[in-house]
Amino acid sequence: MKSISSSSSIAVPKFRCFDPSSTYTTSNSNYHYVKSSSSSSLNSMSNSTSTDSGASMESSSKPGRKIVTGDYGYVLEDVPHLTDYIPDLPTYTNPLQNNPAYSVVKQYFVNEDDTVTQKVVVQKYSPRGTHFRRAGPRQKVYFESDEVHACIVTCGGLCPGLNTVIREIVCGLHHMYGVNKVLGIEGGYRGFYARNTIPLTPKLVNDIHKRGGTILGTSRGGHDTLKIADSIQDRGINQVYIIGGDGTQKGASAIFEEIKRRGLKVAVAGIPKTIDNDIPVIDKSFGFDTAVEEAQRAINAAHVEAESIENGIGVVKLMGRNSGFIAMYATLASRDVDCCLIPESPFYLDGPGGLFEFIEKRLKEMGHMVIVIAEGAGQDLVSESMKSMDQQDASGNKLLQDVGLWISEKIKDHFKKSRKMSINLKYIDPTYMIRAVPSIASDNVYCTLLAQSAVHGAMAGYTGFTVGPVNGRHAYIPFYRVTETQNKVVITDRMWARLLASTNQPSFLSEKDVVQFKKEREPPTQLLEGENPVANGKLESKENHL
Numbered sequence: 439m440k441s442i443s444s445s446s447s448i449a450v451p452k453f454r455c456f457d458p459s460s461t462y463t464t465s466n467s468n469y470h471y472v473k474s475s476s477s478s479s480l481n482s483m484s485n486s487t488s489t490d491s492g493a494s495m496e497s498s499s500k501p502g503r504k505i506v507t508g509d510y511g512y513v514l515e516d517v518p519h520l521t522d523y524i525p526d527l528p529t530y531t532n533p534l535q536n537n538p539a540y541s542v543v544k545q546y547f548v549n550e551d552d553t554v555t556q557k558v559v560v561q562k563y564s565p566r567g568t569h570f571r572r573a574g575p576r577q578k579v580y581f582e583s584d585e586v587h588a589c590i591v592t593c594g595g596l597c598p599g600l601n602t603v604i605r606e607i608v609c610g611l612h613h614m615y616g617v618n619k620v621l622g623i624e625g626g627y628r629g630f631y632a633r634n635t636i637p638l639t640p641k642l643v644n645d646i647h648k649r650g651g652t653i654l655g656t657s658r659g660g661h662d663t664l665k666i667a668d669s670i671q672d673r674g675i676n677q678v679y680i681i682g683g684d685g686t687q688k689g690a691s692a693i694f695e696e697i698k699r700r701g702l703k704v705a706v707a708g709i710p711k712t713i714d715n716d717i718p719v720i721d722k723s724f725g726f727d728t729a730v731e732e733a734q735r736a737i738n739a740a741h742v743e744a745e746s747i748e749n750g751i752g753v754v755k756l757m758g759r760n761s762g763f764i765a766m767y768a769t770l771a772s773r774d775v776d777c778c779l780i781p782e783s784p785f786y787l788d789g790p791g792g793l794f795e796f797i798e799k800r801l802k803e804m805g806h807m808v809i810v811i812a813e814g815a816g817q818d819l820v821s822e823s824m825k826s827m828d829q830q831d832a833s834g835n836k837l838l839q840d841v842g843l844w845i846s847e848k849i850k851d852h853f854k855k856s857r858k859m860s861i862n863l864k865y866i867d868p869t870y871m872i873r874a875v876p877s878i879a880s881d882n883v884y885c886t887l888l889a890q891s892a893v894h895g896a897m898a899g900y901t902g903f904t905v906g907p908v909n910g911r912h913a914y915i916p917f918y919r920v921t922e923t924q925n926k927v928v929i930t931d932r933m934w935a936r937l938l939a940s941t942n943q944p945s946f947l948s949e950k951d952v953v954q955f956k957k958e959r960e961p962p963t964q965l966l967e968g969e970n971p972v973a974n975g976k977l978e979s980k981e982n983h984l
């Protein structure tokens with residue numbers, strides 16, 4: 439087996455595939471894929487270039503993507519590395535090696551070959567599918583401790599846990615890597631060029647995790663790639679930690695591209711933040727559990743109000759612009775909710791199977807009811823009856839009409855006009871309350887892991903990545919994977935069915951709708967979509983190889 443020579447003399451991480459007869463070697467500017475003749479023909483499905491040595495160089499079909507394919511339908515969607523565009527970068531021994539806390543830990547360092555699978559439910563012959571590089575400390579780092587000048591910025595809407603992430607980046611850099619220079623950028627992206635910076639020390643951030651919000655402040659809009667890159671370059675910053683949602687990660691990606699274009703040794707790491715849980719790939723976003731917990735208090739209040747009065751209806755509006763996860767999980771957790779309405783599931787008010795009919799039925803049965811509605815639900819209905827504002831916030835997100843208020847008025851009007859029964863409706867809008875609180879214990883732990891993973895990744899020279907758990911294992915995920923789609927509740931999946939079973943509410947769907955939804959459902963994100971390589975004779979079953 440021959441290998442293609444690396445274009446630089448530096449020690450490069452080696453990637454060995456599942457099949458012991460094939461080896462990947464990462465080098466400065468591309469992936470070299472060396473395979474034995476027995477390797478699977480699945481590789482022909484990606485762009486590969488044969489070389490004289492019989493090896494093939496794998497590259498992604500889209501520019502800037504580092505995609506490596508392996509046997510049995512294995513796909514690694516890798517993240518960029520500083521050595522991709524800066525040759526001959528020196529490496530250093532990871533200082534953790536001499537840290538008493540870690541030196542005793544067996545196998546503390548992540549194996550270079552470790553990747554995390556996106557697909558855990560598999561069938562006998564299914565391809566192995568997409569993988570991401572496993573997060574964690576590497577034996578070699580690309581920064582010396584006193585060379586690091588890091589900065590942290592928080593962007594977009596608030597989310598419980600922001601301060602914990604800030605704290606753990608500062609403390610992680612300091613305690614694990616001996617880094618002392620960390621700057622806080624005030625007020626989101628525009629803070630890079632229009633605001634002051636705050637030097638962050640472990641002492642300063644010591645108890646910030648007990649507070650809601652972000653000590654750095656945040657904002658929407660104001661992303662100016664060139665000005666931000668200038669600011670990073672002028673200040674001599676070489677590690678940029680960017681905490682924010684989908685919009686923020688798009689901004690981070692643009693910053694990374696500009697940094698790369700300028701050839702700067704700057705690691706750009708994204709930490710995904712969104713209370714809506716609308717970021718794809720990762721298991722869930724931090725602050726989500728806290729938000730669901732806090733939402734319980736509002737739902738409980740609505741329930742107490744509703745059951746204390748004849749034909750009481752409690753309406754609670756929760757956050758969720760395009761994704762109804764908070765509403766769905768708060769409903770499943772509470773058991774006091776009779777109907778949950780989310781953006782992904784259209785509903786209607788009048789006629790058989792409609793919301794009014796259900797309310798009437800439930801009031802007759804129980805004497806009271808609680809409705810939870812996500813802020814993005816039923817926006818089409820709202821626009822039909824109210825003049826659409828069609829406005830956007832500074833980041834370009836559509837400004838929504840108050841669906842909670844709208845539905846409350848509609849319900850009141852309906853029962854007034856129909857004279858069937860008199861109702862007592864209380865509308866509770868806790869939207870900002872649920873995201874302004876400090877994070878709960880489980881989110882604090884989660885935030886700590888995210889921050890530490892981001893720090894390990896940047897120190898190891900990875901860049902242009904977002905960090906997050908994929909099936910419980912933290913991984914480095916390329917920016918494009920978390921920005922090109924949004925995580926949404928799939929109403930033809932089991933979780934939504936579980937909710938319907940729990941509330942016993944109508945699904946508001948006809949059979950035709952179900953067929954349509956199934957059709958529209960995002961296909962699996964494998965490169966091998968539609969392929970069953972075994973059935974097509976392109977791959978032997980795994981068992982035959984073992």
Ligand SMILES: Nc1ncnc2c1ncn2[C@@H]1O[C@H](COP(=O)(O)OP(=O)(O)O)[C@@H](O)[C@H]1O
Pocket residue numbers: 593594595626627628657658659660661682683684685686687688689690692711712832833835
């Ligand atoms: N497509 C984009 N390219 C560059 N920056 C963006 C993009 N979308 C949003 N941003 C910036 O990211 C920041 C946060 O975005 P926003 O949508 O408000 O929140 P979130 O990151 O939570 O989704 C804002 O400063 C905004 O200017």
Ligand SMILES: O=P(O)(O)OC[C@H]1O[C@](O)(COP(=O)(O)O)[C@@H](O)[C@@H]1O
Pocket residue numbers: 594595596683684685711712713714757758759813831873
């Ligand atoms: O009023 P604001 O601050 O713009 O925030 C409202 C929006 O922020 C969110 O809480 C979260 O959105 P982001 O993740 O984009 O910040 C949405 O649910 C909500 O629509």
Ligand SMILES: [Mg+2]
Pocket residue numbers: 594683684685712
């Ligand atoms: Mg967003």
